[in-house]
Amino acid sequence: MEGASQTPFVRAVGSLGLVRRWMTPFLRVSNACCGEKKVREFLAPYLESGLPVTAQIMGTRGDVLGELAVKCLEAGAVGIDLNCGCPSKRVVSGGAGGGALKDPLRLAETVRTIRSVIGQKTPFSVKMRTGFSDPEEMTELIPRLADAGIDKFFIHFRTVREQYLPVPGRTERLRKAAAAASPLPVIVNGDISDAEDGLTLLEETGAAGLMIARGLLRDPWLLLRFENADVPSPEEGRRRFSAALEAFDAHGGNKLELVRMIWGEDSPEFRALCGERRRKS
Ligand SMILES: Cc1cc2nc3c(=O)[nH]c(=O)nc-3n(C[C@H](O)[C@H](O)[C@H](O)COP(=O)(O)O)c2cc1C
Secondary structure, three states, X not given: OOOOOOHHHHHHHHHHXXXXXXXXXXXXXXXXXXXXXXXXXXXXXXXXXXXXXXXXXXXXXXXXXXXXXHHHHHHOOOEEEEEEOOOOHHHHHOOOHHHHHHOHHHHHHHHHHHHHHHOOOOOEEEEEEOOOOOHHHHHHHHHHHHHHOOOEEEEEOOOOOOOOOOOOOHHHHHHHHHHHHOOOOEEEEOOOOOHHHXXXXXXXXOOOEEEOOHHHHHOOOHHHHOOOOOOOOHHHHHHHHHHHHHHOOOOOOOHHHHHHHHHOXXXXXXXXXXXXXXXXX
């Protein structure tokens, strides 16, 4: 999660064993690729956990993205994911992230270029919304991207235009996505609140897996619940996770944002931190 997953967060998650693999937040490039040093620094906190790391990349130029993908693989990533889901206006207006879905032909060409430099064997996925403005767009997009070299899809059920608004039809949209990608795997995403919700969604969509972002902050042991592990309650999990964050020093820039995402805006924890910041300023 871009902005949330800074080093203390990654170390806290890793030390508590809350995930089995990583997909990084996006590393964005525009007209030129970043250097090897920046790529290594970006991947370092994930790689130090010893877990497999998929590097997520974002941009518009296939040649530059291909160069970035190769640098990520050389630095230790085991797979590449292309971000085609970010709905931020700044990103979309430049044609990157979710903006890439507006031009399926160009996006397919970008995928082909990246595939040609990373080789056939490297896992190469796309994280996408169901469309830019209409979820029906995915029925054209998914097969086109599969033809171009994508081997796995991570799909957030909303369109780019829908941002994070409440919209109906999650199961139906994701079932269509899984059917459009078949036999390639689809990992479904969006608003998965607890293990029961996740298991029902898997069953009803025929998807191959679940991707959970905000839910993991509200219940840090959520992914382990799927393994029936004996895990702490969400409340206790938040407490332990917050303590681990403190231990890895989350006093820096994004502590307020993390506390808001973990405990919620109305929580005593968030209000106390806001008060503390006001007193200090
Ligand atoms: C703060 C924040 C940062 C995010 N950063 C990324 C990112 O870098 N790459 C990505 O693919 N998705 C990113 N997402 C989107 C999530 O992966 C996910 O698609 C979305 O939050 C819906 O799933 P959820 O309801 O489980 O949170 C981000 C979401 C949030 C809230």
